[in-house]
Amino acid sequence: MNDHAPPTAHRDGRLAVSRSDSLTHVELTWVEKKIEHWVRFGDCVEEKILDRRRRIVSFCAGSIFAFVRWASNDFGTIVSRIDIVRAVAPAEPYQTLPFVRPGGEILLRIDGWPKVERVLQAIDAVEALDVDPADVAPDHWRHVHSRLTVGHEPRAYTRAQHDAWLLRRRAQP
Template structure:
């Protein structure tokens, strides 16, 4: 028995464009993720990607269906400590939606919340932990809540809690529309 060299062993990894279309022909939103310890970490805090492609040891790409909500955190450090904290809650869009261009998010997404700086990011993370403590998945939270939270954060006002009553009202309104 002779062994034949495999054509797939030398083949380059498949193009991300090949993964960008789901079975229903709905284009997926591609989100770049990376981790280079101890300098840089770009990761998902919540979200349910339809698939994740590992590019190499440090980089991955998560792909989301239209209307999926997800949270990406960016953390950077240098020799003197942390230099950047960033948290973004985004919603994947359809091709006909107006999207915001966000680095590392292709073709773009609808930005629901943007927090910069350690104090603001920690405040949002506390709210996310509180939501999950109620038994509510953060991906199921009303987009209006993320907008409100981001606006209050930017204005320096008291941040609202997400309650079970607010979530129930969101679910009823979602059913009716």
């Protein structure tokens, strides 16, 4: 299916959106020790292999995923970054992000290996609770972003927080 095909119109004038157009697409690249883009967590619903080094994974609106980018040259690391993003629906506003089409709601954006490593540790801590990081309350990832950005220690996510989030999510219309 062509991701860039023009939408078709219904008889009443509304535009039809294909399933592919309603997804958030992330281009992943892996060139050992040069460019490494990967998804740390998230439930992709489609995958398209472009070649042996590149593929595109796609996420449904509302799903949360972590996108890690790392690159180096002959002198060392030049990019070390992690973004935790909520995929958006076609009519929702979004922020743009390299290698993510069209973009998403950025919950966390961290640069620099020491801070990226702290985010990866926070993800590991969530998984140690037997909780999928993609199901964590979005406010937690915002909290981790805010605390690490100013050099403070983020509070750990707890099972009680998660249970409260699940109840609140169920109660939302």
